[in-house]
Amino acid sequence: MSVLVLGGYGAVGAHLVRLLRAQGIPTLAAGRDPAQADRVLDLTATDSFRTALAGVSTVVNCAGAENIRLAEECTHRGIVFIEISATSDYVRALERVDGPAVLGVGLAPGLSTLLAVDVLSSAPGPVDIMIGLGSGEHHGPAATAWTYRLLGQHFADPDGTSVRNFTQPAHFTIPEQAGYQPFPALRADFADQHRLTREYAVPVRTYLRLDSRLATTGLAALTWAPALRALVPQRMPGSDRWVVLARSADGPTRWATGCGQSLATAAVAAATVREVTRHRITAPTWIHELLEIGTLRHDLAAAGIRL
CATH class of the missing domain: 3.40.50.720 (NAD(P)-binding Rossmann-like Domain)
Structure with missing residues (x-):
């Protein structure tokens, strides 16, 4: 091959x-x-x-x-x-x-999907997926552009309502090994939540946060004024550490963490x-x-x- x-x-x-x-x-x-x-x-x-x-x-x-x-x-x-x-x-x-x-x-979807499926194998759901990305990593212009394209955009929640990206904050217990400070993650439109919701007939929701509170708060603000993204500095505070986890309402949590999402x-x-x-x-x-x-x-x- x-x-x-x-x-x-x-x-x-x-x-x-x-x-x-x-x-x-x-x-x-x-x-x-x-x-x-x-x-x-x-x-x-x-x-x-x-x-x-x-x-x-x-x-x-x-x-x-x-x-x-x-x-x-x-x-x-x-x-x-x-x-x-x-x-x-x-x-x-x-x-x-x-x-x-x-x-x-990839990382999300990909690793996030496999963690969610592992949770669903032992718990009925619903399942929340949290993707934490290092805002200090230069993952490439395509990844940055993809994140900014979500600003101001909406997607369908499993309950049929419309969700604006980078809203509806939720707290997750993140493993200490990830080196992340506790603050909320925001809803974001990753493709695996839709696939798994259809396949398993239970709500699967994805959330995104960065390792920097300032950078995450910036996404939450920019989603209401996406035209202002041109003002975002080229270099954001944060590291290259990432974490992905999947949790069920009444069952296990599965997670993975490392450095360098690329x-x-x-x-x-x-x-x-x-x-x-x-x-x-x-x-x-x-x-x-x-x-x-x-x-x-x-x-x-x-x-x-x-x-």
């Missing part, structure tokens, strides 16, 4: 290429820069993308390009398309692709690529249909992630 990593020298892609090559998996980094890319391509040009697919069995999209045609170009050829995006509308479109695709691969996303993606080589994927598949949190322990520990 051969893996093509779109954005293969970016924040997540560079880690993923390194991890896959360390496992002996032939991997090509793709992008526009001929000095860094094994295959030079322009994702806005269909012919360029088609040419880059020669001899490839799996494509991992780490470029931040949410273009359904990229997935279709792969799946029509029987090439597995693995997506790390968290955007709900885009992921729903990928669920309708005719062919092999793996969705919700590395964590790449570690989950690398495990997914390896799993794809063991299973024949023919249709859109979510990560929890391939992996369980227990099977990831070795990969996560190697990336400095604690469960």
Whole structure:
């Protein structure tokens, strides 16, 4: 097999290429820069993308390009398309692709999804998922742009009401190992809450906070005036520590924590690529249909992630 990593020298892609090559998996980094890319391509040009697919069995999209045609170009050829995006509308479109695709691969969705499924295996729900991100980490422009796109936007709650991103604060008990001070997390539209709510027929809700109270409060304020995001400083206070947890109303809490969300996303993606080589994927598949949190322990520990 051969893996093509779109954005293969970016924040997540560079880690993923390194991890896959360390496992002996032939991997090509793709992008526009001929000095860094094994295959030079322009994702806005269909012919360029088609040419880059020669001899490839799996494509991992780490470029931040949410273009359904990229997935279709792969799946029509029987090439597995693995997506790390968290955007709900885009992921729903990928669920309708005719062919092999793996969705919700990364930190959130991905690790967050697997933790929630583990909770649901022993408790009936509802389940709350909390994603805590280090506001001091430079995770890449695509991740920053994704967060800011949520400002002022609404999504559907499991009870049918409309929720504005970065509102409805809720408190979570965070493990001491994460190094997070106690203050509320805010509702945010991550794709796995919708998938798991449909699949398990119980409310699953996702929340986001940063390790900085100031930065989290800023999101809560900007969601009412998103045009002011241009005033946000380039460098935010905070660290690169992240934490993801899932809790049920009357049952267990599962959590994971580490440093560097780019590395964590790449570690989950690398495990997914390896799993794809063991299973024949023919249709859109979510990560929890391939992996369980227990099977990831070795990969996560190697990336400095604690469960």
